Amino acid sequence: MxxxxxxxxxxxxxxxxxxxxxxxxxxxxxxxxxxxxxxxxxxxxxxxxxxxxxxxxxxxxxxxxxxxxxxxxxxxxxxxxxxxxxxxxxxxxxxxxxxxxxxxxxxxxxxxxxxxPIEFEPREVLAKVLERLQHKGIHPVVAFELEFYLFDKKLDDGLPQFARDPLSDDADDQPNLHIERLSRFSEVLDDMAQTAQAQGIDITVITAELGPGQFEINFGHCDDGLRAADWAALFCRSTRGVALKHGYRASFMAKPYLQFPGSGMHVHVSLYDGAGNNLLAAHQQQPLRHAVAGCLELLPHCMPIFSPNHNAFRRLGGTVNAATRASWGFEDRDACVRIPDSDPRNLRIEHRLASADANPYLVLAAILAGLEHGLEARQEPIAPLNEDRNSGADFPLEMLDAVRAMQHQAVLRDKLGAEFIDVYCENKRQDHLAFQQEINAREYRWFL
Structure with a gap:
């Protein structure tokens, strides 16, 4: 001390x-x-x-x-x-x-x-998972990727407006992946990157995503899981602040437009032993298959973490790369759990299901719990999408169903803490019910 x-x-x-x-x-x-x-x-x-x-x-x-x-x-x-x-x-x-x-x-x-420590504090939940893994000789290396949208600073009757193209002053309303969008919005994007770096965040790749005004930021691989989640949390805070300074509104909302792709939080995780050997690559990658099976088994019970609000469930099964079933595959972005092509040293999973507005500490804790469970249970996973495009297990697509699936799952209660699970589920249940306590214009149009 x-x-x-x-x-x-x-x-x-x-x-x-x-x-x-x-x-x-x-x-x-x-x-x-x-x-x-x-x-x-x-x-x-x-x-x-x-x-x-x-x-x-x-x-x-x-x-x-x-x-x-x-x-x-x-x-x-x-x-x-x-x-x-x-x-x-x-x-x-x-x-x-x-x-x-x-x-x-x-x-x-x-x-x-x-x-x-507060048992239900998100950072404490992750800290306990990481400590347990360390005692087992398992050392995760983690990298987050976050997607977000830029909107005009002013809302239109509460609704987001497309960001204005700085060069033409027209609305950036065309979905594309063009590199020119990075140039047109370079002033605000550069400031976001420099500000994040000043916060100690390891920013790497910036991508113009498919949605209008949508971008993705990648972070460096980090051998400290808490720090990796800290980076994701702090980046959201600084990015919102920088956007407002430049006359924009940055949002990590999961599905701001029904007709355009939602924003996700992708998490890359590899596991190493104390000597630096990649545990997932051992024995002809059999531990990788076990880890995938564990992730897929717990995934339906972790949906309140991966989709933490009403809007986040709208993202699932959307226009691009957002699955509605628990699945995996090699180099397959339609899968919830993707295995990127890599050498044995860098073999990893990419967990793609969480929305961008999910809590990064809890998302990582849930993923690591699934990997740990898989390594312990040593079960074979279902067929990858590369072999069967219909492969997959159902998961809840509505919050109250998701909370019921989560609350009494024995493995999750053991690995994330029973007190946390009970508190978190009730928090999500009450939030969802509070969200319903407002009559919107659509109800009047339909039922008045």
Whole structure:
């Protein structure tokens, strides 16, 4: 603890020396729906926290619904006195914020690694999975890919408008994969990439995707699963801020247009032993097949994580590469679990089902739980799509069905934690019911 305090204190002091104009730092963490919550601290108080002073926030902040409200979940929120819970600073995440009007810093906080971690905090759920794998001699290497849309900054009666082409000032309303779109939107995209890199995020490839104003960002492969998920979470925050600065609105919404492709979160995972050998490539790739079988077995029970809201289910079975059944295949983008072509050293799975607005900590935890289960059970997977285009297992396509499939699944309760599963399922159930408590214009058109 003394060593960590010394490291954190040095990090804060170096930050203050390099950024004397910064007076406040946002201390932030991701809640269950994938939104950041936290507090804005004077930088001199941050130095005290780094030196060992307590950092406490309400425990139930993790339980906020998609609109920020609290739901009654067991004894939480309304029968527990709303207690505080200790958080800690995440080393290496104190960075300047460049998209706000005033100089500001931000730093991740978490309950994992504290004396009493919050069992249902997303980062803690992932931390437990990674710790268990490490004790088994399994070391994941992870890379996220995130798709998102750019819209005009102003909404039209609440609806998104196509982003304006900076060169022609016309709406970028033509779906394409052309490299010229990267050039036309280079100013905002370059700023997004540079800002992400300033946050310590390893940005690699930028792609113009098929939807109008849609792009994809790839991150570097990382041997620290928590850091890889941190990158995905922080990128969403910085990208939204940079877009607004340039007169756009960036959104990771899963399906903003019914007629165009949705936005996904693709996760590449390879597994290594302590000597650096790729576990999936051993014994003529038999462990790869076992891992795939485990992923596919748990996938139908993880749908509330992969599709965390009503809109995310709209993305499934859409126009491009979004499956409606649990499937796998070699070099097949129609599969939920794709095996990219690679040499044995880099053999990996690409999990393609999650929506871009899913919680990256929970998505990775669910994928790793599936891989772990597969390696333990040693079952053969169903036929790949390369052999049978009809191969696949059904999974729920509606939230309440998905919650029922998740809540009592024994393997998930064991690997992700029974308390987390119960809290998460009730959070999603209550969010879905709250979403239904509004009569929209379509209902009046149909039934008035």
């Amino acid at each position: 003394k060593s960590q305090s010394s490291t954190l204190l040095a990090e804060v002091r170096t930050f203050r020396q390099n950024h004397p104009e910064v007076r406040y730092v946002d201390l932030i963490a991701l809640d269950i729906p994938g939104h950041f919550y936290g507090k804005r601290y004077p930088v001199e108080m941050l130095e005290k926290v780094a030196a060992g002073s307590p950092l406490k926030l309400p425990q139930n902040a993790v339980l906020l619904g998609a609109q920020g409200g609290l739901f009654k979940i067991g004894d939480y929120c309304f029968h527990d006195g709303d207690p505080d819970a200790n958080r800690r600073l995440v080393p290496g995440t104190l960075k300047p914020v460049s998209w706000e009007a005033q100089p500001l810093g931000q730093m991740l906080i978490t309950s994992d690694g504290t004396e009493a």
